[in-house]
Amino acid sequence: MRERPRFMALQHDFGPAVALSCRECGARYDLGPIFACQDCFGPLEVAYDFGTVSREDIAAGPANIWRYKALLPVPANVADKPNLQPGWTKLHRAGNLGAELGLRDLYVKDDSGNPTHSFKDRVVSIAVEAARNFGFTTLSCSSTGNLAGAVGAAAARAGLDSCVFIPSNLEEAKIVVASVYGGKLVGIEGSYDEVNRFCSELIGDPLGEKWGFVNVNLRPYYAEGSKTLAYEIAEQLGWRIPEQIIIPIASGSQLTKIDKGFKELIALGLVEDTPYKIFGAQAEGCSPVSAAYKAGHDVVRPVKPDTIAKSLAIGNPADGPYVLDIARRTGGAVEDVTDPEIVAAIRLLARTEGVFAETAGGVTVGVLRKLTEAGVIDPDATTVVLNTGEGLKTLDAVQSEARPTAVIRPSLDAFRTAFAN
């Protein structure tokens, strides 16, 4: 094991987590606020010693992600600390949507039910525990959307300071969500890339010494939060892994962690070792992984995003190559849909299941439809499609098409005329 990095806390409690290990070369490090291998610059992941974990222990836990605390880098008393209790969101049997698409056994995992209405609450809450462990006093991130609210809210409730960095020309509504929790909100005069570069500078400077950037120096812990989607889906299906699952791709981290979660459940004997196919979903306007998949490439060529699915608009997805591996290994695929297809899919999901998804949910449902029509999706297999965010946050996407059916005077005659057919 490598020596302790300089930010190492003297005492910490990460529960079953025992080390960080490099995904590329396997080098192991003590648990610390580091994210890249010192040898090969590969990404670091949390490694565990799980011991025995039973379905009964999990079922006896709370109705949030802490029911899986024995599988996460968090202390055993995590649920007792002030936190937003994310997770255990609904897995809706989607009979109406399934009937329309010709799928026999379809489910929607609806993560808009999280405290700040996106899956980001899952990952941020794990980052909060890491921040506490390392003695960080400020929780931070750069963001143009969901992450800002998740960080602000989680820090407020945990009693940490927060500082969120945004491009100064962000839309008013997003500024409200980023600032309402009372932390520092810093507008940076520049593009989102410039915001990110500035954040990297800050991490290396004494100014940022007590700062936990959830998706930079706390990233290995943060990313583990996405595993809980896999755990919940399997448990909500009665402890079995779905045969097909459609997952959105931004950095690709969520998809790789859901795969990791399924593999852990199998290794621990919590579910049967049944085959599953993982499908990745992108917007055409930011589809570097889909393009690589279709071209048969192993590397992902960065693109400049141009899509209404802003929460997936990462042109250079860090986990892209791993996503390609997983889609190919499991017999899945990666596909993309156009902006109009995204809007149509948002409306389809709302009309059939009463779930109003963010654009990212339009991407997954759109890809589900496209792959079903192409005969790639098995219509008889148990299939789960993810909605990772809330339609209220991306109203613009559907605004132009969401109009009254009719506008009439307040009279029965006018009503009768308008709805004569």
Add this chain to the structure above:
Amino acid sequence: MRERPRFMALQHDFGPAVALSCRECGARYDLGPIFACQDCFGPLEVAYDFGTVSREDIAAGPANIWRYKALLPVPANVADKPNLQPGWTKLHRAGNLGAELGLRDLYVKDDSGNPTHSFKDRVVSIAVEAARNFGFTTLSCSSTGNLAGAVGAAAARAGLDSCVFIPSNLEEAKIVVASVYGGKLVGIEGSYDEVNRFCSELIGDPLGEKWGFVNVNLRPYYAEGSKTLAYEIAEQLGWRIPEQIIIPIASGSQLTKIDKGFKELIALGLVEDTPYKIFGAQAEGCSPVSAAYKAGHDVVRPVKPDTIAKSLAIGNPADGPYVLDIARRTGGAVEDVTDPEIVAAIRLLARTEGVFAETAGGVTVGVLRKLTEAGVIDPDATTVVLNTGEGLKTLDAVQSEARPTAVIRPSLDAFRTAFAN
């Protein structure tokens, strides 16, 4: 028992519900789509024959309101039908807010976690079951906000048609939420009052024969959904009734039903018969019940609403007199807060607990603060404050005050200068 009303379904299953009874004169009616006593025009309520209900049976139920199906006018198989699974929202121990206000044992019941992010999902889901029972094919309402989305979403998932009536000059964002679920959305050229009058006409016309207006002809069933807030709070506190609870007042129905819920739990032996005080909260710009309370009146004089708390802006609250009774009987009170106090309370709750409330949540937290400062709230008693909706739906309220802390160039020097203190 009175004869069956003309809309009576031949067969129905309302679970433990056995009749409707008049809240004023006690006259009883068969369960039907009626809402006012034919003798005295008093409001009709659902009457039950509960039999035995145990904590264990409830705890073995799902993590939504159907765990209380034995206490609601719904069939025993209600959870198996497509529905949005509302309820079982978080009861956060609010240690940070409590410390700031000087309250020792404070909780926030956060109903923004519901499927369409307000408590309306609870009441609408009960109305859906009534609509199914009566063979109605269209779910309908008039609305300027939360109810439209709740009705549209619930109908979509239940496979019912929906038709929502709105004033045609409604804000764009609200039109999106009301129309995205694909039901009919009818803009009425006129005020909200004119929309309501039109809906009453429609109910009396053959055109509306198969229509269930959730808060008109299905109102007795619909209103029962609010009881689940009482059940959940008591169960989440470990089967005890809080000593103090702060509830917003729109029509006043929610407050009266929470009181009814607590009384049922006591009568069934599910909780100890401990005293509780119910406090009603209004916005000063629509405070007819608060005004009557302070003046010592038994009747409520209607007002013309003028407040940012639109979801509470009912100038002639139907249940106002009952609210006055309950506040006085339990030793509670009714209080109101100004629009600036509402905004300050939204920000206070977000900053201390990471919960971004709708304006209605600003009203309850503002009233909590005001009554605490006035010495009316006991700082040592277990106290629950309700947030019934989601801040994303009333962004305008906080927009002008939610600004970046600083806007800087992307450099450490600029950052250092901006945050020198």
